Amino acid sequence: MPTNEQRRQTAKRKLERQLENRAERARKQRIWAISGVAVVAVVAAVAITAWFAINKGDKPSEQAQAAPAAGEVDCTYPAAGAAAKKVDPPRSGKIPNTPAQISMSMKTNQGNIGLELDNARATCTVNSFVSLAQKGFFDNTTCHRITGGGQLSVLQCGDPTGTGTGGPGYQFTDEYPVTPGDSSSSPIDYPAGTLAMANSGPNTNGSQFFMVYADSKLPPNYTKFGTIDKTGLDTLAKIAKNGIKPGARGSSDGEPAQEVKIIDLQLD
Structure with a gap:
């Protein structure tokens, strides 16, 4: 008859296997900014469905959040799946939140x-x-997805495989405007010029990001981490004007009609 300690060890191993399987399933999911395909769901999925079918009469509100005081933020980057391009994770631990703004140039x-x-x-x-x-992860990579029309107009990049499934081999938690524990799915504004992270669920940020080229609305589940200058918006408008290559998700969601390649991305 197993002892209490043996039962605890068995339960622990079972839990570890469940967590590993769950992580593997999440890794294999395509990482989207948000699906462009209409979704019909029932019962428990109703709240999720609201993210995809936004009523024109909705009046989403995003409470203004003051910038936090200067200090340090505890950042961790646990391993998650195989890296699409070999790269070491960033520095973990206490990371200063100053300077408040950091300028970069994408070519x-x-x-x-x-x-x-x-x-x-x-x-x-x-x-x-x-x-x-800085480690060249984004260099010579293509932006694999563009959406247009409706309430989602974004260019998605950051996957060296160009498939929408690749990442850096680690993940990290959501930040502004995501509120931990808040189950609200009411859409908020992601204005033209917003730079935000794509993900496959809560706290699954990796390397994929999207740039908003026309005012869009999304549930507040995608970390906003910057803005795009006028020159950048002009470039995005040109890319959008080139069109979308029709795919499985319809004529308003697919690969850019003309290849968009990041040559390099550097600090100013």
Whole structure:
């Protein structure tokens, strides 16, 4: 007859296997900014469905959040799946949230895009993004997805495989405007010029990000970590004007009709 200690060890091993299986399933999910396909669901999925079918009469509100005081933020980057491109994770531990803004320049084959990163509100995200850029993770990678029309107009990049499934081999938690424990699915504004993280669920941020080229609405589940300058918005408008390659998700959600490649991404 097993002892209490043996039963505890058995239960622990079972839990570890469940967590590993769950992590593996999440890793295999395609990482989206948000699905462009209409979803019909019932019972428990009703709240989730509301994210995809937004009523025009909704009046989403995003409470203004003051920038946090200067200090440090505890950032961790646990391993998660295989890296699409070999890269060391960023520095973990106490990361300063100053300077509040960090400027970067993205050079693409379609034009330049200037970025202003919000280090004050999204310290861990900015720390990861800058680290990946400095290590050349984004260099010579394509932006694999563009959406248009409706309430979602974004260009999604950051996957070296160009499939929408790749990442850096680690994950990190959500930041501004995501509120831990808040189950609200009411959409908020992601204005033109917003730089935000794509994910496959809560706290699954990796390397994929999206740039908003026209005012959009999304549930507050995608970390906003910066803004795009006028030159960048002009570049994004040009990319959007080139069109979308029709795919499985319809004519308003697919690969850019003309290839968009990030040549390099550097600190100013």
